Structures are given as structure tokens and as C-alpha cells.
Amino acid sequence: MIQLKNIERSYKAGAGQTWVLRRVNLEIREGEFITIMGPSGAGKSSLLNVLALLDDAWQGEYWFRDEAVHEMKRKQRAELAKRNIGMVFQSYHLLDDLTVQENIDLPLSYKDIPRRERQSLVADTLDRFQIVAKKDLYPNQLSGGQQQLVGIARAVIHKPPLLLADEPTGNLHSGQAKEIMELFRGLNQQGTTIVQVTHSETNAGYGSRTIQLRDGWLVGDTANPALTQPAEVSAS
Amino acid sequence: MTGLLQDFRYGIRQLRKSPGFTVVAVITLALGIGANTAIFTVVNGLLLKMLPVKDPQQLVVVGDPTRANSRSSGTPRTDVFSYPLYKELRDRNAVFTGLCAGATDHRIEVDADQGQSAGEKLNGRMVSGNYFPVLGLEPAAGRLFSDADDTTESANPVVVLGYEYWKRKFALSSAVIGKDIRLNGYPFTVVGVAPAGFDGDVVGERMALFVPLSMQPQIVRGRHWRNAPNNSWLSLLGRLKSNVTPAQAGANLNIVFQQAVKGDYGATLSSDDRKAVHDLHISVASGGNGLSDLRGDYRIPLLLLMGIIGLVLLIACVNVANLLLARASSRDREIALRLALGATQGRLLQQLLTESVLLGVLGGVTGSLLAIWGVRLLVELLGSHATLPLVPDWRVLAFTITISLLTGLIFGLMPALQTLKVRVTPALRNATRAAAEPGAKFSWSKGLIAGQVAVSLLVLFSAGLLVRSLQKLMTQSFGYSRDHLVIARLDPTSAGYSNETMKLLAQELVVRLTSAPGVRAVTYSTNGLFAGSESSDAIIVPGFSASSPSERSALEDYVGPDYFGVVGIPILTGRDIRAQDTPTSNRVAVVNEAMAKHYFAGQDPIGRQFMIDDPDWLNKPITIVGISRDAKDHSSGMREEVKPRFYMAFQQVPEPDQIVIEAQASGPPSGAIANVQAQIKGADPRLPISFVEALDILVRDSAGDQIALAKLSTFFAGLALLLACVGLYGVISYTVAGRTREIGVRMALGARRIDVMGLVLRESMLLVTIGLVTGIPLALASARLLHSFLFGLKSTDPFSLIAVILLLGLVAAIAGFIPARRAARINPMVALRYE
Known part of the structure; x- marks a missing residue:
């Protein structure tokens, strides 16, 4: 589904540069449930942002279903992301002034989908996530778990083949986290490719493959045990 | 009011800490206060300032104070007076300690050095012998006139110089007393100099000299008005006896007048004139601020402008209030901490108001400097060659201080109250969050912006009406073509x-x-x-x-x-x-x-x-x-x-x-x-050639007050529009900054740049629309005040209304577009990192 070749990302820091991703090579196949792990500052979220096409300023090759994303213009990338990617955030990022129903409708409102069809899709999603009773509530009237449920519902309403989740259970207690992870598992079983960033080994256990990042380098991949660590990292 | 000095010091430190905020706030206030001070200086000089004479409050004007330069040779009048009628009123009234008369000539040829230099044409006032005694003036040099200087026609060739003329021409030398100067070629002996500061009793006209009324034939050559009951040319000022009111004086004068008509004075009139004057009435009004033609032309335009400029200041206040509201959000932690440490709400309110009053005072001081330039501009725009007493006095000072303090309180109170609504625990726990998300406090700002748009519409509509009225007035058919005519008046x-x-x-x-x-x-x-x-x-x-x-x-x-x-x-x-x-x-x-x-x-x-x-x-x-x-x-x-x-x-x-x-x-x-x-x-x-001028220029001169009003109201409407748009821009920019996360989420969920721009623009245009909807009835109601000033259109003129709505909408859209474009450039990845 996705092939990353020699992806690099850095930020200017004073006179020099801080590297957050170094020569990352990664292949994500359809239907996988990948967990990205690593200590803070390893580049997990940066990699997720590259995958989500929220970040433009990387170097290397990014292929999405044989399309060369690295050759695309910003507008084409945004279009590709809109069609294929759903995002789930650690702090949910629900809009405070919109109801549950309106929050879920948000991604559809940016597509050319007739209102009637949108309403039907929203109704289906509310039903599927069993939050029909909450549809007119505002985010601050929901528990953290419920808010994340809405966040996931919003991420998958347009049926994206790829779901990216950045610490989806980071703000939840273990009971709520379990429910969310079960939900991810279900979605994965229905065919959605999932990439999650987490610190939790338990959550990683729900996935089919784990990759490890350290200081921007891809240092481990359960699908590729032969992955050799770069010299700088092994030396340290 | 404890700790005022401490609050003052803290206030100064706060303002120094945010120089950008301080500069913008002070400039905004200075524009508003400066404009108000400038217009008030002119209003004061023309309408309020007292003549520099003894007990000016005891003086009354008999007749019309705005007809200081009118002359009439037809039916006798009682807005300006003939000499015979003046004499009747002077000698038979029971209400004045003295009633003096004066008339101005603006083209007296003065040869002050026996033909050694080219003669000047200067303003001179022909005055009754009791003029200076009634005004209670003492000479700067020599002596002033008495009744003995105003006896019979052409018998008193004496002149009192104006102080400024004495200073300019004779360098304050007393040697000029007793010398002869020629007025219109006729020799007059200089007997004295009027006191410094006294330019005459006509506001806006500086008299270079004063001559007795008896010398009228030498000043206005070829005419003999002194004994002619049909020549009305004198303005009268009376000094009331103690405990006599102007109304009582008026009643007494009208009785004297009717008796005169029945007596010897009436006998000199034709029967037709006697019939005509029977219905005339003499009005008496307070005269401490002298006579003025300009007052008649400019009183209402100036008061209208004061109203308009007052609204401009209101708009400026709203802008500063919005800036303070924006700052209020970032001061939650400071205020919460002070409350937690035991400060009372009242004590904090005092501190916050001290800061805003300090801003008001800074704005007032800067505004006063702007006003010096503004007054010159105003007088130029009013198209007047008059020498108005525009030196700021205690009234201007009091006005500026009052509006500076009031302004500080007006724009400071609401943000201060909002600032104090902080909830202590969350603010202390999560300072950055409180700073990043303005929340409910900012909805006040939006309300204020809508109000600002409404007031701007009112100001713009007024200006639009005046401009269109002027355009109709000047382009109306006069019944002939004005393009090629030159007019010359000769005497x-x-x-x-x-x-x-x-x-x-x-x-x-x-x-x-x-x-x-x-x-x-x-x-x-x-x-x-x-x-x-x-x-x-x-x-x-x-x-x-x-x-x-x-x-x-x-x-x-x-x-x-x-x-x-x-x-x-x-x-x-x-x-x-x-x-x-x-x-x-x-x-x-x-x-x-x-x-x-x-x-x-x-x-x-x-x-x-x-x-x-x-x-x-x-x-x-x-x-x-x-x-x-x-x-x-x-x-x-x-x-x-x-x-x-x-x-x-x-x-x-x-x-x-x-x-x-x-x-x-x-x-x-x-x-x-x-x-x-x-x-x-x-x-x-x-x-003597009074003027040679293109007819078009004469027509424009005669509409001078309306041209000035249209120009000034347009200028200030432009200022109002600018301030309102800066306000809108500021609030929308601040809203966008506060919505960075939201915009990031939307973009992460697929919103295109154009969607984000639309979102922000929709919000700013919603505020504008609310402002317009509120402003339209307000503007239509206020425009009724302009009714008497409008020509060829009604105060509900739909064309003007639609034009200013479109203009306001367009400019507001531009003001909203800039932050909208900035919003569209938000990098979602950066925005989401806010968490």
C-alpha cells in the first residue's frame, strides 16, 4: 500500500539542523495493523505526519498504491489524503462548538457529497459506534473515552483504507483504552489498514507488526528481524 | 483608593512591557481625542470663548449676532440697526448701563507713513463714542474714545489702533500717539491703542483700527448713513444693569422701539415703512462671546461635526477595548494569582482602570499634539480666512482632560470587568491553555465589532448624504451656463x-x-x-x-x-x-x-x-x-x-x-x-474693485459651509471606516490565532485552504452583517438631523445607503481577508502540535 524510501526530515535549529527522521525505509501492506514505538523524540509522530501527508517538507520517496506522492503537488497530496486517510489524535481534537453529529460530519463536509447522503452516512456511523443517543451533545459533555470514540467515528466515516492514530489512548484510562483498541481491531479485521503510535506494549499487542524508532532511525521491525541498525545508533 | 501610585507605576510597567500594544492603543486614542480636541478648539473659538472685555457675561447682543456685516438700505430692520434707531434705543432704554454700536469696513486704505510705502487695505470698525467704555476696556497706549469723539458727521477724525496692528506696524512705539495716518486718503489722528488681546467685538475678524461712527462718510466714501432711518448698518452690544435679564431687556427695548415708531423716529419713516416696522421685533441674546457672521454659517455644521467626531472617538474606544479584551485573556494567570493572594475585586478593578486611564491620558497628550495640526487643517477646510481665537484656553484643556479620562474609563471598564471573571483554579493550573484560547471573553469583542460597524455605517451614511447633497446642489440647473462668466463688483x-x-x-x-x-x-x-x-x-x-x-x-x-x-x-x-x-x-x-x-x-x-x-x-x-x-x-x-x-x-x-x-x-x-x-x-x-472672479468660484464660495461640512464629514467618515476595519482586522486576527488548533484539525480532516478562508471570511462578514442590520435603522434615524442640510434628496436616500453599505462591506471584506489568508496558510502539523 505504502512504500517509503529513504525518507528524511529535519528542522533548522540555529545554525545547524535537527534530524527527526533518518533514511527511513518502510513498506506498509494492505490490511496490516502496524504499531510505531520508541522513546519520546524518536520521530514517531513525525513519521505519522509524513504518512498522513500533513507534512510536506521531507525528502525521499513516498509511494501510495503505486502513485509517487513525492512528485505530487501540495493540492494533489491533500486530495489523496482526503480520499484515503483517516486520522485519530491523542487529544481527540473535537471541535468544541460542534455537536457529536456535526463533528462526525466534518470530513464529509469537505467532500462533494450531497447533504442527504452525508446525513445517511453520519446516521450509519452513529449507529455503528453506538453513539446515536449522544449525537446532539457537545464534546465537553462526553467522557474521554466517548470523545475518542467520536474521534474515531469521524476518522472512518468516509471509509478510508488507511487509519492513522497518534497515541489514541494516551488520555484514557485502561478500561476505555481497551474498548478503543478492540474497536481498532474490528476495523482492521474489516479491511482497514491501521498505523498507530503508542508507548503501550498492551496496545501494541493488538497490532500485527511493530516497528521501533530511535533518534529518527528505524531500528526494529517485527516483519523484518534482519533489519540492521545504523552505525551511529549501534555505536551509541 | 489605596495604592494609586503603585497602580500607576505598575501600569507604566505593563505598557512598557507591550510596546506594540501601547503604541497601537495610544495612536488609536490620539486620533480620536485629537480630532475631538481640534473640533472643540474651533467650536470654543467661534461659539464659546468670551470676549476679552470686562465682565463679558453682562453683555448682550441686540439684534442678530450673526449679521455683523449686513447692510440694508430698504425698509428699516431690527437685526441690524440704523443710527437714528440706535440713538432711540440707547437714550430711552431702562435696562442698560450702556448700549454701543459698531460697523465694519474690510477695505480701508491705510497709509501709515505718509505714502512712503504702499497703502494696505485693512479691517476697521466704526464704533460709537461709548464703545470702549461699555466694553470696559483700558488703552494699551494713549486714550480710547468717549462720547466727545462721536459728535456730528465727519467732525471727529481720530483713530484708535488695534494692538496687533500697532505691534506690527509701529513696533509698540508710543511715539505714534498724536501722529496723523491717512484712511482712504483722509487724515486721522492716532489717539490711542486698544488693549492687547482685543481684536474687536466681531469674532473671526481682527480689527486694525477703530474710528468714530461719525466718520462713516470718510470710511465708506460717497455714502451718508448717519441720519438715514432706512440705512441699517449697525450691530449693537449692551451692558445690562445689575439684576436685569436678557429677556427683560428685550421686553423693554421692544416697548422703546414701538414708542419710537409712534414718535419722532417714526415721523421720519414713509407710511409704508411705518406699517412694515410695526410688526418687527427686537431680539436680545447673551453677547459675552461677541458677534460673528461665521457663527451663523458654521454653528450647526460644527455641532454636527462634533457629533460625527464623537462617534469616531467611540469607534476608537471600541478598538482599544478590543485590544484590552485580547490582552485580558493572556492575563488570566496574573489576575488569578492576585486573587489567590488576597486581592479584592475592587482593588483589582482599580488597578486595571488605572492602566486604561493611563492609556487614555497618553492618547490625550498625543492627541493634543495632533490637534494643533488638526485645528489648522480644520480652519483651512472650513475655507475661512477668519482670524479665530484658536489658542487653547482652560475650556479646551478641561475638555481634553475630561475626554481623555472618560475615554480611559469607557474603553477600560468592560475589559476590566471581563478580566476579573477569571476562575482561579483552572487558570493557575493551565496557564498556557488559558492564554491560547480566548474563549467566551472574546465574544464581547465580536459584539463590539458589530456595534462598531453599526456606528461606522451611521457616520458614513451621514457623510454620503452630505456629499450627494452637495453634488446635487452644485450640479443643479441654475437656468444659465456658469462656465464662461467672469463677475466683477465695483464701488x-x-x-x-x-x-x-x-x-x-x-x-x-x-x-x-x-x-x-x-x-x-x-x-x-x-x-x-x-x-x-x-x-x-x-x-x-x-x-x-x-x-x-x-x-x-x-x-x-x-x-x-x-x-x-x-x-x-x-x-x-x-x-x-x-x-x-x-x-x-x-x-x-x-x-x-x-x-x-x-x-x-x-x-x-x-x-x-x-x-x-x-x-x-x-x-x-x-x-x-x-x-x-x-x-x-x-x-x-x-x-x-x-x-x-x-x-x-x-x-x-x-x-x-x-x-x-x-x-x-x-x-x-x-x-x-x-x-x-x-x-x-x-x-x-x-x-475700488471689490473682486474680479470666475462665477464658478463665487458659487463655490457661497456654498463654502456645505463644502466644508461635506469634506470634513467625509474625512472623518474615512477615519471611522479605517478604525472600524483595523478593529475588525484585529479581532478576526486574534480569533484566527485562537483557532489555530481548530483550523489544523479541519485541515487534517480534509478542509482545503479555500474552505478555511471561507470559514474565517464568513465569520467576519457575519459580524459586518449584524453591524449593518443594526446600523441601518440607527443611520436612518440619525440622518433626520441632517434634513435641513440636504438639498435634492431625502434623509432616507436609498442610493447613499446602498453605496455606503457596499463600501463598508467591501472594506470589511478586505480587512477580514488578510487574517483569512493567514488562516489558510496554517500548517496543520504545527497547529496540532499545540496539544
Whole structure:
């Protein structure tokens, strides 16, 4: 589904540069449930942002279903992301002034989908996530778990083949986290490719493959045990 | 009010900490306060400032204080007075300790050094002998006048110099006392100098000298007004006896007046004039602030402008309030901490208000500096050559301090109260969050912005109405083409011409001017077009019965041959005045449509006769030979329907009084002015020329107050618009900054840049729409105040309203577009990192 070749990302820091991703090579196949792990500052979220096409300023090759994303213009990338990617955030990022129903409708409102069809899709999603009773509530009237449920519902309403989740259970207690992870598992079983960033080994256990990042380098991949660590990292 | 000094120090530190905020707030306030101070300085100088005389509050103006320069030679009047009537009032009243009189001449030729330098033409005031004693003035040098200096006509050739003239011309030297200077070529002895600061009793006109009323024939040459009951030329100032009110004085004067009409004074009037004055009333008003023609022209425009500029200040206050509200959000932690440490709400309110008052004072000080320049600009825009007393006094100072403090309280109170609504625990726990998300406090800002748009609409609509009204006034049909006419007013009487020689002079001038380069055709008249003088008479039309004296009155002019042809007023029936209309031929007149309609409704007036209701004219019928199209030819008539007017042959009237030349230029009139002037000088170098000017300029001058009002209201409406848009821009920018996360989420979920721009623009346009919807009824209601100023349109003029709505909408869209574009450039990845 996705092939990353020699992806690099850095930020200017004073006179020099801080590297957050170094020569990352990664292949994500359809239907996988990948967990990205690593200590803070390893580049997990940066990699997720590259995958989500929220970040433009990387170097290397990014292929999405044989399309060369690295050759695309910003507008084409945004279009590709809109069609294929759903995002789930650690702090949910629900809009405070919109109801549950309106929050879920948000991604559809940016597509050319007739209102009637949108309403039907929203109704289906509310039903599927069993939050029909909450549809007119505002985010601050929901528990953290419920808010994340809405966040996931919003991420998958347009049926994206790829779901990216950045610490989806980071703000939840273990009971709520379990429910969310079960939900991810279900979605994965229905065919959605999932990439999650987490610190939790338990959550990683729900996935089919784990990759490890350290200081921007891809240092481990359960699908590729032969992955050799770069010299700088092994030396340290 | 404990700790005020501490609050003051802290306030200064706060302002220094955010120099950007401070500069923007101070400039915004300075614009508002400066504009208000500037207009108030002019209002103070023209309307409020007291004359620098003894106990000015005891002075009253008898007659109309705005007619300081009016002269009339018709029916006696009681807005300005004849000398005989002044004497009656002065000698028989029981309410004044003294009643003095004055009249100004603006063109006294002064030769102060026996012809060694070119003479100047200066303002001088002819005053009664008791003028200085009534005003309670002491001389700066020599002596001032007494009754002994104003005895009989031409018997008192003495002059008191104005202080400024003395300073400029004689360097404050006392040696000038006792010397002779020549006024209009006549020797006058300098007896003294008026005190410093006293320029005369007419506000806006600085008098270089004062001469006794008895010397009027030497000042206004060729005229003898002193004993003529029909020549009204004096303005009166009286000093009330103690415990007498102006109303009581008025009552007493009117009794004295009616007794005079029945007595010796009345005996000098014609029976017709006696009837006319019977209904006249003398008004008395407080006179401590002197007389002023300008006051009549500019009082209402200035007060209207004060209203408009007050609204501009309100808009400025809203901007600063919004800035403070924005800052309030970032001060949650500080305020929470102070509350947690035991500060009371009242104590914190005092601290916050001290800061805003400090800003107000800084704005006031900067605004006062701006006002110095603003006052000059205002006077220039008002188009006045007047020397108004515009030096700021205690009133201006008090005004500026008051509005600075009030402004500080007005824009500071609401943000301060909002700031104090902070919830202590969450604010202390999560300072950054509180700073990043303005939350509910900012909805106040949006409300204020909507209000600001509403007020801006009001100001813009007022300006729009005034501009459109002016445009209609100036582009209306005058009944003739104004493009190519040059007008010159001459005063042959003061150069010694008799009525007969004046008529010959008029004929000679036509011959000379017709051959001048750039001049196509020439005629002359007594009043002419926009030359500043007007005449009217009661007339008798056989078969016409009038229900009131005003119905018998018609305006008149005495015109030269081919007047209508040269000026371009079409003759509809009959003929023009011709050269053959001489003193020995039948008296003829052309009447305008209004006169034909009023006096000869439904009948052909050609060949019909009428008479002027004056003993000299009775039994001298005038035959109507033509009907001319109604023409607007005087400033007073520009806004009104054309009134009945008849035009007699100049050569057939016994006393034509003055000559107004109408020259048709072959090219632009500006090119012909110098030639016209040269030809007049060529005919007689001594001939006083009041002016030679293009008619268009005279028309523009006569609408000076309206042009000034339109210009100034447009200027201040522009300022209001600018401030409102800066406010909108600031609030939307701040909202966008506070919504970075939300915009990031939306973009992460697929929103395109255009969607984000639309989102932000929609919000700003919603505020504008709310403001407009609120502002429209407000603007329509307020515009009623302008009703009397509008010409050719109603105060609900839809065109003006739609135009200003579109303008406001467009400018607001631009103001909203900039933050919208910034919002669209938000990098979602960066935005989401806010968490």
C-alpha cells in the first residue's frame, strides 16, 4: 500500500539542523495493523505526519498504491489524503462548538457529497459506534473515552483504507483504552489498514507488526528481524 | 483608593512591557481625542470663548449676532440697526448701563507713513463714542474714545489702533500717539491703542483700527448713513444693569422701539415703512462671546461635526477595548494569582482602570499634539480666512482632560470587568491553555465589532448624504451656463461717482471690456450673479391683491443692455433690456417666470404694468417687455425655489448704487480675469474693485459651509471606516490565532485552504452583517438631523445607503481577508502540535 524510501526530515535549529527522521525505509501492506514505538523524540509522530501527508517538507520517496506522492503537488497530496486517510489524535481534537453529529460530519463536509447522503452516512456511523443517543451533545459533555470514540467515528466515516492514530489512548484510562483498541481491531479485521503510535506494549499487542524508532532511525521491525541498525545508533 | 501610585507605576510597567500594544492603543486614542480636541478648539473659538472685555457675561447682543456685516438700505430692520434707531434705543432704554454700536469696513486704505510705502487695505470698525467704555476696556497706549469723539458727521477724525496692528506696524512705539495716518486718503489722528488681546467685538475678524461712527462718510466714501432711518448698518452690544435679564431687556427695548415708531423716529419713516416696522421685533441674546457672521454659517455644521467626531472617538474606544479584551485573556494567570493572594475585586478593578486611564491620558497628550495640526487643517477646510481665537484656553484643556479620562474609563471598564471573571483554579493550573484560547471573553469583542460597524455605517451614511447633497446642489440647473462668466463688483460711489457719472462709467466699461482679449461679450447690473448684494421692493400690480406684505414683495435688479443674452438666461417671451431703454424712454422691465406666475397667473404679462410702492416711484409705471427663465443667481436662493424677480434697465433707475460687471469669456474664465481687471483699472485707476472672479468660484464660495461640512464629514467618515476595519482586522486576527488548533484539525480532516478562508471570511462578514442590520435603522434615524442640510434628496436616500453599505462591506471584506489568508496558510502539523 505504502512504500517509503529513504525518507528524511529535519528542522533548522540555529545554525545547524535537527534530524527527526533518518533514511527511513518502510513498506506498509494492505490490511496490516502496524504499531510505531520508541522513546519520546524518536520521530514517531513525525513519521505519522509524513504518512498522513500533513507534512510536506521531507525528502525521499513516498509511494501510495503505486502513485509517487513525492512528485505530487501540495493540492494533489491533500486530495489523496482526503480520499484515503483517516486520522485519530491523542487529544481527540473535537471541535468544541460542534455537536457529536456535526463533528462526525466534518470530513464529509469537505467532500462533494450531497447533504442527504452525508446525513445517511453520519446516521450509519452513529449507529455503528453506538453513539446515536449522544449525537446532539457537545464534546465537553462526553467522557474521554466517548470523545475518542467520536474521534474515531469521524476518522472512518468516509471509509478510508488507511487509519492513522497518534497515541489514541494516551488520555484514557485502561478500561476505555481497551474498548478503543478492540474497536481498532474490528476495523482492521474489516479491511482497514491501521498505523498507530503508542508507548503501550498492551496496545501494541493488538497490532500485527511493530516497528521501533530511535533518534529518527528505524531500528526494529517485527516483519523484518534482519533489519540492521545504523552505525551511529549501534555505536551509541 | 489605596495604592494609586503603585497602580500607576505598575501600569507604566505593563505598557512598557507591550510596546506594540501601547503604541497601537495610544495612536488609536490620539486620533480620536485629537480630532475631538481640534473640533472643540474651533467650536470654543467661534461659539464659546468670551470676549476679552470686562465682565463679558453682562453683555448682550441686540439684534442678530450673526449679521455683523449686513447692510440694508430698504425698509428699516431690527437685526441690524440704523443710527437714528440706535440713538432711540440707547437714550430711552431702562435696562442698560450702556448700549454701543459698531460697523465694519474690510477695505480701508491705510497709509501709515505718509505714502512712503504702499497703502494696505485693512479691517476697521466704526464704533460709537461709548464703545470702549461699555466694553470696559483700558488703552494699551494713549486714550480710547468717549462720547466727545462721536459728535456730528465727519467732525471727529481720530483713530484708535488695534494692538496687533500697532505691534506690527509701529513696533509698540508710543511715539505714534498724536501722529496723523491717512484712511482712504483722509487724515486721522492716532489717539490711542486698544488693549492687547482685543481684536474687536466681531469674532473671526481682527480689527486694525477703530474710528468714530461719525466718520462713516470718510470710511465708506460717497455714502451718508448717519441720519438715514432706512440705512441699517449697525450691530449693537449692551451692558445690562445689575439684576436685569436678557429677556427683560428685550421686553423693554421692544416697548422703546414701538414708542419710537409712534414718535419722532417714526415721523421720519414713509407710511409704508411705518406699517412694515410695526410688526418687527427686537431680539436680545447673551453677547459675552461677541458677534460673528461665521457663527451663523458654521454653528450647526460644527455641532454636527462634533457629533460625527464623537462617534469616531467611540469607534476608537471600541478598538482599544478590543485590544484590552485580547490582552485580558493572556492575563488570566496574573489576575488569578492576585486573587489567590488576597486581592479584592475592587482593588483589582482599580488597578486595571488605572492602566486604561493611563492609556487614555497618553492618547490625550498625543492627541493634543495632533490637534494643533488638526485645528489648522480644520480652519483651512472650513475655507475661512477668519482670524479665530484658536489658542487653547482652560475650556479646551478641561475638555481634553475630561475626554481623555472618560475615554480611559469607557474603553477600560468592560475589559476590566471581563478580566476579573477569571476562575482561579483552572487558570493557575493551565496557564498556557488559558492564554491560547480566548474563549467566551472574546465574544464581547465580536459584539463590539458589530456595534462598531453599526456606528461606522451611521457616520458614513451621514457623510454620503452630505456629499450627494452637495453634488446635487452644485450640479443643479441654475437656468444659465456658469462656465464662461467672469463677475466683477465695483464701488464707484466711494470713488466719488454720482449716479449719472456711474451710468456713463458702466457704458464705457462695456465698450472697453468688449474689446479686451479673451472676452466675448459684456453687460452690467446692480446685483448680478452671486456678487453678494440683493435688493427687493414692495410692488403694486393692478388687479393683484395680496393677503400679506410678503406677497407684495419682489426681488429686483437693474441690468444693462443685452444682460440676458450675455449671462445666458433665456428670454422666453418678449425681449431683453436694450441700449434704447434710456432715462427718457418708457420704463421697462423683464420679469422672471416666478413673478409672471405669481402676479399674472394665467395671463400674458407682456405689456402689463406695475409700480414700486415707494413715494419716489409712485406714478412711474414700469412696463413688462419680457419674461426670462427662472434663474438661481444668489447664494441665499441656491437651495430654494426661485422667487419673483424683476429686472429694470440700469440706465432708467435714478440710484443704481454700484456696478457688477458680467463678462462672457471666450475661453476658460481664469484666462480673462486679469484682462477684465486691467480694463477696469484702465477706465479709472481709482475705482475700488471689490473682486474680479470666475462665477464658478463665487458659487463655490457661497456654498463654502456645505463644502466644508461635506469634506470634513467625509474625512472623518474615512477615519471611522479605517478604525472600524483595523478593529475588525484585529479581532478576526486574534480569533484566527485562537483557532489555530481548530483550523489544523479541519485541515487534517480534509478542509482545503479555500474552505478555511471561507470559514474565517464568513465569520467576519457575519459580524459586518449584524453591524449593518443594526446600523441601518440607527443611520436612518440619525440622518433626520441632517434634513435641513440636504438639498435634492431625502434623509432616507436609498442610493447613499446602498453605496455606503457596499463600501463598508467591501472594506470589511478586505480587512477580514488578510487574517483569512493567514488562516489558510496554517500548517496543520504545527497547529496540532499545540496539544
